[in-house]
Amino acid sequence: MKVSIIGSGYVGSVSAACFAELGHEVICIDIDEEKVKQINAGIAPIWEEGLDELLGKYSQKTLIATSDYDYAVENSDASFICVGTPSGEDGSIDLSIVKAASASLGKAIAKKDHYHVVVVKSTVVPETTEKVVLPIVEEYSGKKAGKDFGVVMNPEFLREGKAVYDFMHPDKVVVGAIDERSSFVVSELYRKLECEITHTNPRTAEMIKYVNNSFLATKISFANEVGNICKQLGIDTYEVMDAVGTDFRIERQFLNCGAGFGGSCFPKDVKALIGKANQIGYAPELLQSVVDVNNRQPLKMIELLQEKIGELKNKRITVLGLAFKNDTDDIRESRSIPVIDKLLELGADVAAYDPMAEEGMKKIFHDVAYCKSSVEALQEADGCLIMTEWNEFRNLDQEFAAMANRVVIDGRKLINPEKLSTEIDYEGICW
Structure with a gap:
């Protein structure tokens, strides 16, 4: 299949290279001309294990980069939005780049005669795909979602440093689509991977991503809370967690205590889920304590x-x-x-x-x-x-x-x- 990827950061560049490895034709879209030149030269714009090798293997063959939305959309079946969603001071995510990408996609889709699928891979809070991305694409394309173009939420579950491996060996692929046709198109992109696909709606797919990361963050803060108690009592918390982790309902991973968690996902995603909960009138005290423990720990x-x-x-x-x-x-x-x-x-x-x-x-x-x-x-x-x-x-x-x-x-x-x-x-x- 033919795919276009908007954004050449951590998620976008890895997705582009891995889709090429799966046999698809890929066009990267980026407004940064330097990144376009890098990718076309087979050089990864970020450091990620195995990424340089894949880009070197497929660049200028089945993977190219451009800043031209019209060309990319016309020559692809689906476009993945893989742009950043930075956090605001209150923890809410900034959707300005997602909105801009959606508008650009809409303008390009307006010039296209065939059905096109818009796929959100950026991490966004529940309802964003349906209430933000979809109406923007409709507005700028003059076309109807579900009839003239499809909309899908397809979250990523990639570990930094191991993202290429995780993409090629996933434990889950989630496809949250507004209709069966767009669900089929995105599912086909992953057909060569040995992984069952979870089919759902966009807002559920968005929630799966946030719950996944928030639960892992909760395990870490829980382990740190227990570790702080164990230290005061002269107990080896690692010995405790080794035993607790043998319970198949709990498992040992993410129970190592220490200085806390960081990165581009866990802190941002927990805060964003808290922000969304507050927005709908619910105070998520457990999630807030996860953040508080993590802030104190270092x-x-x-x-x-x-x-x-x-x-x-x-x-x-x-x-x-x-x-x-x-x-x-x-x-x-x-x-x-x-x-x-x-x-x-x-x-x-x-x-x-x-x-x-x-x-x-x-x-x-x-x-x-x-x-x-x-x-x-x-x-x-x-x-x-x-x-x-x-x-x-x-x-x-x-x-x-x-x-x-x-x-x-x-x-x-x-x-x-x-x-x-x-x-x-x-x-x-x-x-």
């Missing part, structure tokens, strides 16, 4: 550090890990951000290292010494905070010898002090 790292070394003013504090998780350069909602912010507020001299995320964090914090290795960051440090679960941090040992005061606060349970040849004053955030 600051416990600083509390533990202060208990060890006292006042932090003019102390050199090393922060290891800037990305919100390992295997990505994404710093969005990284738990390192509130930690570094608080350290600077307290007058500490912050030295930081991350294998991939330095450039992104430089745009937020200028008064930080960014280092090229853990060894450099730990040099003469008075304390160290481990914030991201990078594998290279698991192997740290003699590097700690470079510290002036070997105090290590671990936010991800990466260090086992008993196995180190270098003696350190170690403390885990919840253990």
Whole structure:
């Protein structure tokens, strides 16, 4: 089939490359001419494992990029909206880019004689596809949804760093369509994947996405709440969760306690669901507590550090890990951000290292010494905070010898002090 993808960010570029891998012809649409040039040169506009290889394999063959909506829509059967939906201060999502993409699609569909399917893959709150996207496309196309064009909500469930793998090996594909014809078109795109398709309506598909991420975020905050209690009682919370996780109704994943969750999805999606609930007159107290626990959790790292070394003013504090998780350069909602912010507020001299995320964090914090290795960051440090679960941090040992005061606060349970040849004053955030 022929597909056009609007937006070449994390979701759009991965979807485009993977649809090409599934044998479809793909046209990427982006208003950023530099991204268009990159994709046409076979270069990924973002870092994602396996993405460069796929783009290099299909670029200028079955995958091209353009800024021309008319050309892309005329030469495709379905168009996927994969643009960003950033959060406002109140947690609600900003639909301005979705609206603009919908209007552009409508104008292009107006010039087309054949049935076309509009697919929303951007994460949007329930009712958005039917009450925002659909009427905008109708207005600008002059055509009728369900008759002249189809509308589908097809949420993504991709982990950053593993998005290509997740797209090609999904545990679920959700197709929320307004009619059978558009449902069939989108379902056919995934036919080669070994995964049962969930057929539903658009608002249910939208809700599935939010509930999926909100539940995983809830498990993490629950684990952190329990971890905080266990630490006060001298109980190994990981031993507790290992046993609890054997229950098939619960499962072990997402029960690791630590410094909290970040990224482009969990924080934004929980807040958006809270905002939608408030909008319809319901106060979601459990979801609000998930956010509150997550906001408090990373600051416990600083509390533990202060208990060890006292006042932090003019102390050199090393922060290891800037990305919100390992295997990505994404710093969005990284738990390192509130930690570094608080350290600077307290007058500490912050030295930081991350294998991939330095450039992104430089745009937020200028008064930080960014280092090229853990060894450099730990040099003469008075304390160290481990914030991201990078594998290279698991192997740290003699590097700690470079510290002036070997105090290590671990936010991800990466260090086992008993196995180190270098003696350190170690403390885990919840253990």
